[in-house]
Amino acid sequence: MDMQARNHNYHFALLLLFLFLSWYSATAQDLVRSSCAHARYPALCIKTLTPYATPSATALDLAKSAVRVSLAHSRSLSTYVTTLHSQMQQQSSSSAERVALNDCIAQIADSVDEFTRTLSELKNMQVGTTSFQWHMSNAQTWTSTSLTNCYSCMNGFGGVVSKVGLDVKQRVNSLGMLTSNALYLITRIGGAANGVRGGN
Template sequence: MQTQRSNTLAIALSTYFLLLLCPSPPRAAAARDPVRSSCAEARYPSLCIQTLSNFSNSSAKPLDLAQGAVKVTLTRTRSLSLYLKTLQSRTAASAPKRQRVALSDCVSQISDSVTELSRALNELQHLRAGTFEWQMSNAQTWTSAALTNGNACLDGFNAAAAAAAAIRLEVKRRVTDVGMLTSNALYMITRLGDTGRN
């Protein structure tokens, strides 16, 4: 009986000392960064993280991130629209006809994008439980249309071979930038639709 108690005590002490010597399991990470985890699957994850950096290390929900992504995209699209209108008025007299037509199309398409992104943002800001899926579908459709407009603008302007190289490159850079933001915004809206209103 005494030997059995001694063995039990020895085993208990050995286990205790082993537990003291073993490194403790890593603590659960503090709260996961909602931006990094949400942007991981976006088409342009680094841009997504940079765009939504104001939400880092916060309790931001998918709705906050979707609205934030659309707001940033809308702001940048408005800036692009203004740039294109200014470029159009500046080159109206001197640019070759093909370039003028391409630029005019771009102005119209990007202006449409501003309207569509505004509608998408409005839907996201007024979501209701009873119409959630329908509103999400609207937001996705309008954001997707804005993305298509940007691609059409680029295609038309790239076809205008007579356009000055510097102008063509600058238009391409700005439209591509907005396209990347729009793609990420569409991803965030789709993600919100998949996760629900939270």
């Protein structure tokens, strides 16, 4: 085979690879957009799921990814508020702020546990089995409770207007938005939203 033929084959192979990657990316993006279209925070949902989406992903796969992201954020937030509390113990701060932060530490720690339990339920869930609804109910309960924890933490800082209080509220609100989307995606597995069948 001469050099010109080899170059032609090489460029043809590159073109096929480019076309495949373009199709793969577009299909994954379409899946994410359709899955997130009716989430409470669709733009955040798309941003969260895009790195994990593949054309063959199911509603269950996307829900798992959303919960994993929420779990990672809750762990990071738990470390942050715990460290912040230790620092405040050595500084002058209002008693209301300390009480709110102390409560928030417990609530976010509970959220870490709840997301861990949720992910375990999703891993054991199989669409169409007799135990599906049981796992679904548990996953919804744990995620909903975690969302309540976020609201409780933010409400505890309701009267606190310090920089620390505002920063904590902003971080917890971000986790709450992720959690709300995760709860929607979990519900979507069983076709409770928009007529979607589980696993699609």
